[in-house]
Amino acid sequence: MLRRVLPILLVACLTTLLLFTIFQRVSWRALPQAVGLGEEYGSLEEADDAANTGSAITVPQADAQEPADVDPNAWRAGGSEGFKEPKVESKSPYPVGQLKPAGSNYTKCLVMPKMTGENVDWVDHELGDLVEAGLLTTAVYGMDDDSMELRPPRNKGNEVMAYLSYIIDFYDDLPDVALFMHAHRWAWHNNLILGKDASLMVRHLSAERVTRDGYMNLRCHWDPGCPDWLHPGAIDRDYWKQEESIFADYWNELFPEAPIPTVLAQPCCAQFAVSRERIRAVPKERFIYLRDWVLHTELSDFLSGRIFEYTWQYIFSSTPLHCPSMSACYCDGYGLCFGDAEKFDYYFELNYHLTGYQKELKLWNEQAETIAQAREQAHGRFSGEEALDVPEVGRNVTLREEITKLEEAMKERREAAFELGRDPRQRAKEAGRVWVEGDGF
Template sequence: MIFLSMNLVDGDFCVRSHSGPLWGRHNPNTLNTTHPVTTLVLATLAADNNEWISDELSDLLGSSTNLHTAIYVVDNPLAPLHTPTNKGHESLAYLSYIIDFYSTLPEISIFLHGHPSAWHNNHLLNMSTSEMIRHLNREKVLREGYVNLRCHWSPGCPDHLHPQATAFDSTKTEELHIAATWTDLFPEEPLPPVLSQPCCSQFAVSATAIRRHPVEKYILFRDWILQTPLSDYITGRIFEYFWQYIFLSEAVYCPDPRICYCDGYGVCFEDPEGYAGYFELVMEVDQLKKELEAWARFREGKLGGRAVRDGDEGPDPVVEGGDAREGWLEGEIRGIEEELERRRGEAFEVGRDPLRRARAIEMARDLTMVDPKDGPPFWTAR
């Protein structure tokens, strides 16, 4: 477990490990266009193991690359950086950071959960939080002000919360509370018909975008979370779909995933259809893995007399030869995974070339991504 302390000395912001060296010191007001001064803002629990940060990002942390950390603990009031209470999921930690450091914000703040990987991270970045940090195009954050770190649409896009809804939806339990909350937090602004962005409250924001509002606005947001009778879960879910409005004044923020990957992380497919092709292979290998797992369960006596293939009851191993089938599945999975890694490597190569990268973005823009009759394509949900 890494224990951190935060000091403010002569306007400098220090993060120190009690068991290790100084992680970094910077003056947040010093502009560096090559490596914009960036702070990773993590919402964590006291029980979380944060060693992945130094294990996976040690080469990036420190003064030379201007990458630093502010780790908030939501359930330990004695932690150097902590929230008033544990409510609102990550939102209270994020708002506390903005309030605490409003006058000395770095050029970019990256708001994250405290996990090294998560289902809602990006598939083409191996579901890895550190890979998202490592490959994030900080210039894009400065240019646009706000970047949702998740490229895939589902859940959250393209048409998610309807603030004027009157019927309860068990998949969007916060929806019926949006209208009243909006009146509390944005009393002079009209209620939008839709609120949408990719889940799950991980994003990067420029200091300029944060300072669109005075610090008193963020204090209002935090006080509302502390005082509302709504639950921890509901308040967190509400803010999950408010962040894009807070920083951009946009109710719907659903960028094309291909452009998100390419412009945001340098993972670019010169043929825009190559993105869909990649995820077709992902779906294929996922299905093969499910079948392989079913054969293993059969061998362990957990499936009665049959294995499962393609989501249904499959062949009798005695008749079709389970060992041979398992060997074939393992070979197919290995081959597809090698092909996926090859395509992923090619996508990074394209992203490293400014001309090819720009061409890939333009080609993606030229394609209609969503067919209104069929809904969003399957690969926006991976």
């Protein structure tokens, strides 16, 4: 009797173990990945900054995953009141910068911090024509490599140390426009319509807009960072804004003569462009003071870097808020003009549906793979599909068709936007500027 029962019990145990393994795989796949902003924000992400007191920074991931809470459609108003683009006007006391005659060239310098192991060959590969034409130079700071020509005094404060060191080193020999960017080409925080590609942002950036405004955050999207990101002096500590509760303590050290602002806001993530005129509006000694603060602060690299991430706009525009129109940023800043803010919003409506279909297709494929593996492991005798999520037959084909349609529609609108952006009048219109005959971009 025992000999008859043992095989049955063995088969039952093995089947139970197989199903448990399958269910575990399904449940773990359903869990969203937790992304710590301490590892994702800024150019030189730190894997374990909580234990780091500011002596070194690690090699960052080339393409960090987008935090789960970032929504490129977050700015859309919607509702029964109809579309209305949100705007937060920054009132900088600086005058409008003087442009060169229409058709003139502007020189640019791309400033980047680089850790050993990071590859910046994309600059030569993608922007070599601008370099050869003398329109673009680079200033790459080796953060942990003594063999590189440009080196900061210390590898501290993440990208802040490289940015301030460049300004101090080249204060008397600046280009028309300086671009401060991260070393990696692809990043979630780069502009969506430009493929999250840093090289396209450099290529299409309007030096005229930077010269006119003096300071431009290179990220057009508000989320995260706008419209009211930080409240200095907040008592409750927010995991996503770890610098918020300590900001007021350090503000007086950085800006001893300025009152603590109630709100600090601009799009993340420490990538911006500044005109030569605006940089020199700030005394060189001031930048030396700020760098000395970074060198001597006891704050971790993550926290000191995040403090500067939301004060660059104050340093260069003397305003705590910098949340310009997103459609104007794309149009006047990069030459992607959709016609008006509402048409710009429609592009993101298409993107919203595209993202939804892509996520659904990914889930369908994962469910189909789980069923296939279960059958394979059971040698064709598995009959537990009813206990798993079985994907709808043919839904994957429908989803691929919808994705293709949306991608084609978005590509068509993107190409039309680039064409419309060639018209300086349209750029002025979408930026809310008065057009004067003969004005350039």
